[in-house]
Amino acid sequence: MIDLFVIKVGGNVIDNPVLLQSFLKKFADVKGKKILIHGGGKIATRIGDKLGIESKYVDGRRITDAETIDVVTMVYGGLVNKQLVAKLQANGCNAIGLTGADANIIPAYKRPVKEVDFGFAGDIRVEDVQAAPLKALLDAGLTPVFASLTHDGQGQILNTNADTIASSLAIALSKYYSVRLIYCFEKKGVLHDASNDDAVINLIDRVIYKELREDNVLTDGILPKLENAFAAIESGVAEVLIGHADDVQSNTTDTVAGTLIR
Template sequence: MPTKKTKKSLSIVKIGGNVIENTAELNRFLTLFSALEGPKILVHGGGKLATTLASKLGIASKLVHGRRITDADSIDVITMVYGGLANKTIVAKLQANTCNAIGLSGADANSIQAHKRPVKDIDYGFVGDIDRVNTNFIDTLLKAKLSPVFCALSHDGKGQILNTNADTIASEIAIGLSKIYKTTLYYCFEKKGVLLDIKDENSVIKHINTEQYQDLLTQKIIVAGMLPKLENCFHALRHNVDKVCLGDLEMMKTDATLFTTITL
């Protein structure tokens, strides 16, 4: 096993549905992603595309507190969109940018195995909580100079595809590969970073550690949808991921300065 000093750097980048939905933004992001030096992995969702296709097929999308209920009809649509349309569109565009990518779901080579989320207050349907990541297989791809592109699908090892949160997939892949690489996890979304003032797009908090995070929670600066994202960040850091960054597409540039870096 390499020592920390000799570990190669690995970038794991998760992009949100707002980027995938916008062709110009997606093209710009994939150009920047392709330019990243060293081994890299891309993780994506595609919830908005899935909702649009489901509507065209006459399938109503059900959301509770912003989380999708994945029933039998929905998992079929999600598999088509995430594993097919979104994933293969991204892979083809990366090839056009001379980034040799390979598209994957968690079922491929048993990459990401999960279990169906137990029913408590809400039955989320075919939603998966991750049990294990096949780091040896992913490392084999990276050593072959391929860039894995994971969609937000896992499997249960019994033949069932499961809809799985893309932020969590990115986090668990980063954690798994931190044994081999010095991993940096990037969450790329529509904001420039974590904002001090939600009304001021440029009020980016450039660095947050554990103590500062608690202060921001106390002041109620971090609320709503940013809470689970930040919890994911600190979960990754507590499990040996080197650092986590949040920001918009500009974060991918080598000279970028306006984004948020999370450390312990």
């Protein structure tokens, strides 16, 4: 039986007030213990532009220089996080906004410079995640809402991928709970046919995954998500689900609308 849901919501939902309101209402109605992880990259880009701070990317990943880390800290940890918490409170969900620096829950380290210097980008060692204070919050009836920020233990905030934070929290908490990690995005799940949004594969295990790869069913974009999903399962997470944000409530039940990975 699943007794904790770790849910990451994609930026496309955060950027759309109508989709966001719908998602938060459904998230608030999810029964039991739950955690929400979010980013807010497009909002950070817009505010950076207004401040004259240009956003730079390499292979789709943000370069977090000294000016940019200030912007993402303000936007992710302040504006977006507190708006989400306030909206969840309005929907009857007793949420608490956090970053990885709070209670030292997610220490990280600055990504080493190789071909690209990503600046103040943080990478996580799962064994460093402090699950005990997070368990205390959950057991107190609170719903943690994490911005995609960590810290290096030396006073520096780090910009960290929200998918990675979600996976790391799910793995760390799996020693206390049976965890379903849910990635909510704009598709209904993993698809048999990328051109047909309704062609959802409802269940994938390692055997099915191997067959799908051999048959070239899976697109390049979904492969990293599936590899991350199996890595989480092999590290103690009971289940991973990939599905549409609109289906978040049904995807916390036994009758899922997305793709359940075991």
